[in-house]
Amino acid sequence: MAVTNFGNVRVELVAGDIVGQRDLDAIVNAANAELQTGGGVAGAIHRAAGSGLAEECRPFAPLRPGECVITGGHGLPNPHVIHCLGPVYGVDEPADELLASCYHCALQRGEDHGLSSIGFPAISTGAFGYPMDDAARVALTTIQATAPALTSVRLVRMVLANRADLVVHETALTRINRPSA
Numbered sequence: 001m002a003v004t005n006f007g008n009v010r011v012e013l014v015a016g017d018i019v020g021q022r023d024l025d026a027i028v029n030a031a032n033a034e035l036q037t038g039g040g041v042a043g044a045i046h047r048a049a050g051s052g053l054a055e056e057c058r059p060f061a062p063l064r065p066g067e068c069v070i071t072g073g074h075g076l077p078n079p080h081v082i083h084c085l086g087p088v089y090g091v092d093e094p095a096d097e098l099l100a101s102c103y104h105c106a107l108q109r110g111e112d113h114g115l116s117s118i119g120f121p122a123i124s125t126g127a128f129g130y131p132m133d134d135a136a137r138v139a140l141t142t143i144q145a146t147a148p149a150l151t152s153v154r155l156v157r158m159v160l161a162n163r164a165d166l167v168v169h170e171t172a173l174t175r176i177n178r179p180s181a
C-alpha cells in the first residue's frame with residue numbers, strides 16, 4: 001500500500017477487490033456502454049449489487065467514452081456506484097483525454113453528491129486493453145489536477161487487482177511526486 005496527499009485529498013493505492021471496500025461512500029464501475037453486467041469489474045459489481053442496479057442504470061444508457069453516471073449501491077455496502085465508460089484502447093481517441101475525463105467526471109459526481117470517499121479500479125486496463133503504466137499516469141495526474149477543486153471528497157483509493165498492478169501505480173506516483181526520480 002502507498003499513501004500520498006494531493007492538497008487535502010488523501011490518495012491510497014492498494015491491491016484488492018473493488019467489491020468489499022466497505023468504508024467507501026462510492027465505488028467506481030469500469031462499465032460498458034449499456035451499463036449492464038459484464039466481465040471484470042462490471043460483472044463483480046453487478047453480481048454483488050443485485051439486479052436492482054442494472055434496472056436503475058437502464059435509463060442512463062448508452063454512455064459515451066469519458067462519461068459517467070452515479071446510482072445507488074443496492075446490495076453493496078457502499079451507498080453509491082459511479083459508472084464510468086473508459087476508452088477502448090486503440091479505438092476511442094484521444095484515449096488519454098477520454099480516460100482522464102472518466103476520473104474527473106467521477107470525482108465531480110462524488111463532489112456534487114457530498115461524498116467524502118471514492119474507490120477506483122484501473123479503468124480501461126482490462127478488457128479495454130489500456131497499457132497499465134500509461135493508465136496509471138493518467139489516473140494519478142487527473143486526481144492530482146482535480147484535487148484542488150474538491151471540498152467534499154477527502155479520500156481517493158485506487159484498488160488494483162494484484163500486486164504487479166499496485167507496483168506500477170506506486171512507480172507512477174513516485175514519478176509524479178518526484179519528477180526527477
Ligand code: AR6
Pocket residue numbers: 016017018019030031032033036037038039040041042043044086121122123124125126127128129130159160161165
Ligand atoms: N477489483 C479490482 N480490480 C479488478 C477487479 C476487481 N474485482 N476485477 C477486475 N479488475 P475491466 P475495462 C481489474 O475489464 O478494461 C467488462 O466486461 C482488471 O484486472 O473490468 O474498463 C465491461 O462489461 C483491470 O486491471 O474494465 C466492459 O465491457 C481493471 O480492473 C469492459 O469489461 C479493469 O478491467 C470494460 O473494460
